[in-house]
Amino acid sequence: MAQLNFGGSVENVVTRDEFPLSKAQEVLKNETVAIIGYGVQGPGQALNQKDNGINVIVGQRKSSKTWDKAVADGFVPGETLFEIEEALERGTIICYLLSDAAQIELWPTVKKHLTPGKALYFSHGFGITFNEQTGIVPPADVDVFLVAPKGSGTSLRRMFLQGRGLNSSYAIFQDATGKAYDRVVALGIAVGSGYLFETDFKKEVYSDLTGERGTLMGCIQGIFAAQYDVLRTNGHSPSEAFNETVEELTQSLMPLVAENGMDWMYANCSTTAQRGALDWWKKFRDATKPVFEELYNSVATGKESQRSIDSNSQPDYREKLDAELAELRESELWRAGKTVRSLRPENQPAEKEIEA
Ligand SMILES: NC(=O)c1ccc[n+]([C@@H]2O[C@H](COP(=O)([O-])OP(=O)(O)OC[C@H]3O[C@@H](n4cnc5c(N)ncnc54)[C@H](O)[C@@H]3O)[C@@H](O)[C@H]2O)c1
Ligand SMILES: CC(C)(O)[C@@H](O)C(=O)O
Ligand SMILES: [Mg+2]
Ligand SMILES: [Mg+2]
Known part of the structure; x- marks a missing residue:
């Protein structure tokens, strides 16, 4: 972890020097990363991980335009593209990338597939922080963390293709396996982040909602x-x-x-x-x-x-x-x-x- 001075305050930042892509690939080599939702962040994060050699699958409703988009982007039905429940079943790391409101509706289904040792990944602190409104309370025996790219999923992909990275925040809410840090940082690198800035779920969502408004x-x-x-x-x-x-x-x-x-x-x-x-x-x-x-x-x-x-x-x-x-x-x-x-x-x- 690098300690960098931001205008007088020293903060922890994960850099690719200490956590190169090869290390991320090693950490994730036995994982199946299931991207649930293929809207704006879904494609950016799924394609960057695919190009980074990670075992990534997409879960999306079949009768939707975004299913067709996933196919057009190279995901293969039955091999790397599945109905949501099947992807939830297959995934060891569940990247919950439905819209924040839709996450509420699908939560009972997601929860059913969160068996011990799996990880639940968000790109926003919304669902967990406002759990009284969302009802999203994960079981205690799964890892829960976030990588929140600080920009649009479109930019995440574009910058990756230009050989650059977009800065992201990361946070761990729950470390059930003892591997949460390695898993979240590996994912952060694999989705195309440049640098990873440490935060917590509440700070991420408060700052993000303030910034976009x-x-x-x-x-x-x-x-x-x-x-x-x-x-x-x-x-x-x-x-x-x-x-x-x-x-x-x-x-x-x-x-x-x-x-x-x-x-x-x-x-x-x-x-x-x-x-x-x-x-x-x-x-x-x-x-x-x-x-x-x-x-x-x-x-x-x-x-x-x-x-x-x-x-x-x-x-x-x-x-x-x-x-x-x-x-x-x-x-x-x-x-x-x-x-x-x-x-x-x-x-x-x-x-x-x-x-x-
Ligand atoms: N859009 C961004 O660039 C961006 C940036 C940073 C963080 N985030 C966070 O990432 C997450 C995903 O955001 P997004 O903007 O990519 O989402 P989105 O609004 O584009 O929706 C993602 C997917 O949800 C699916 N969906 C919507 N309702 C559904 C339902 N009822 N059942 C099943 N599927 C449904 C859509 O088909 C779509 O594929 C959110 O937590 C968001 O806050 C987004
Ligand atoms: C891209 C933004 C605005 O940074 C993100 O927070 C979002 O919600 O789409
Ligand atoms: Mg936001
Ligand atoms: Mg934002």
């Missing part, structure tokens, strides 16, 4: 919409408002932040921009901090998890979600974005097509 997804859409509206109301064109709100951020400035931090991005902008950003950032922090406090409290009191369970377990959940996503897609902001994106060099038609 906050700066990663909810807040960022909110501030995009607010700035775009102000620019539009003051007579700026859609393209100008979009470029100044989103396109420049994602294409030019965030890659600089990703590379070397916020101060470095500031340093690569004009002194005029620096002056303004340094004057205004604290005002934005102070305006939004009460909202973040409200959000964290809503997570910690179980309100967010309950809302997610209630809405995501409705029979018409998919239709309602599609309608809400369509509202975003059809907003002027994101329609303007579609046209702006079409102008990027990589989205230009090939030269021949232009001539034709």
